[in-house]
Amino acid sequence: MRLSFLGPLFERPGPWATVYFDVAQNDEAGAKRRELSVQDACRTLEGQGADAPTTRAVREALAAVGPAEDPAGRVVFAAGGEVVLSHRLSRPPQRQIACWAPLPRLTPLVELAGQDPVCLVAYIDRTGADFELRGAAGPRDAGQVEGRQWPVHRAATSDWSERHFQLKVENTWDHNAGEIAEALASAYEESGADMIVLVGDPRERPAVRERLPEDLRDVTAETEHGGRAAGSSSAALEEAVERAREQHTRRRLDEALDRFRAGRADNGPGDAVEGVPALVEAAQGHRIDTLLIRPDGADLAKETWVGGEPDQVAVRRTDAQTLSEGGEATPVRADDALLRAAAATAADVLLVPAADGDGTDVPSGGLGALLRWTYEQAPV
Known part of the structure; x- marks a missing residue:
């Protein structure tokens, strides 16, 4: 999945309201459930500290979403009192997600809008x-x-x-x-x-x-x-x-996982990394070619620190402040920070199925990447 369409989300500062909205059925009962869902989402945003103009913009956008145009639902991203981006989902969310955070909440979008190729x-x-x-x-x-x-x-x-x-x-x-x-x-x-x-x-x-x-x-x-x-x-x-x-x-995912396993092997080419520290380093250097995300991985919610630019991401606060030349550093989820960095550098994103019964854990912790180049291959 290419995330270039998310560009408007990285052109302005947060914090951000993100709502993944299920439209329910196209009948009277469905209309009532949608109304209650809109109210619930807005109450959640307000409880997390969202400002009134942004909450109002979200409410108006969600009220206009219906099953005829968006049968699987829609995600809305809003900041500064206006909806910045609204995107149709390919499959309905299993539960409504509403959050107010420094960065847009992006991982559910990868799950719900698309591995389906254009x-x-x-x-x-x-x-x-x-x-x-x-x-x-x-x-x-x-x-x-x-x-x-x-x-x-x-x-x-x-x-x-x-x-x-x-x-x-x-x-x-x-x-x-x-x-x-x-x-x-x-x-x-x-x-x-x-x-x-x-x-x-x-x-x-x-x-x-x-x-x-x-x-x-x-x-x-x-x-x-x-x-x-x-x-x-x-x-x-x-x-x-x-x-x-x-x-x-399926073929693209199989090829990516084969390359990933070979790249992280002791005698492999070294063009695959996993774990938050290694991925953060790759994001700083714009080296991520394909970001791999397994939604059940424990590393997705780990704390990282970011500055104002997508490549200003670090494991420690002091490192983020150094990258942003003394600017304010903000704690965020690792998956949101890495997805922002991947989108800003035109990297691909692949969703990896949850670990199966035999204990397979690829990538470890749920986050990994195929690299554009290793340090041995660094451009001169």
Whole structure:
């Protein structure tokens, strides 16, 4: 999960009100529960010291949230009397979370908004393609490309002139596949998608995939269901896209954990660290490439100290004051401090499943990271 959309949260000082809000059912009883939940969240914020203007802004924002637009709920971040960011959740919180703290409460967002990758779906035919982006906010148009429109249909005879015409058809198909692949690569880059799904007939999909850059082919899946024509959408297509997204997430996590285990081994490359002190040091140096978070880990709630900037994080108060050149240091949760640092340096974040029955504890304490570079590889 990329956290670049959280940028507005790091452009102003706290303290912050954070509320993860479940919208309940779309009926009369659900409406009453939502009203009571809004009241409860605001009372919690007030009890923790939130100022009246910020609490009022949260109340107004939550009152406008409903199941039609946000079926899984929404998170609201507010400071200084206004809502700074409101984000749709992919799955409802098991319990409402409301807190007033120096930093925004971010770990639940990783759990509730998303490991689900942003998916660029390409609906392909012989003349072009339509692109659709699927993410937490629902599907939206992502552009289209049109290639040559003629000739695109083969002839049925074996006459020499017809065979010559068929060669032109093949050339048109090849040309259009190249144009679609080029436009798809641009749409992928511009949209910030994590993966691609190709929809179309068995000849068109591979022709486009073969012309994609190698790194894009590695994150591309295909499905035999659906097509570009109107009315070709189906439940089977929806299931295939969701299955491709799940497989992509599982593969990325497996690859990251394999690299993490190898990196922390005694004879490994040393590009993996775990535990708060090592992660704090990596955050100070902007070396975190992928932050790994296991929500049941004991280290998430450990106290760290931060200054005003995302990389001003330390294990001890005096160190934080030194980093911030004598400025005020504030105690915060380790996971919030590290997520702020990761987001500010465009690091990726992966949620690791809770420790299983065999005692697996990766990363130790619940926090770990893959590094952009080790000190031996430090840029000069």
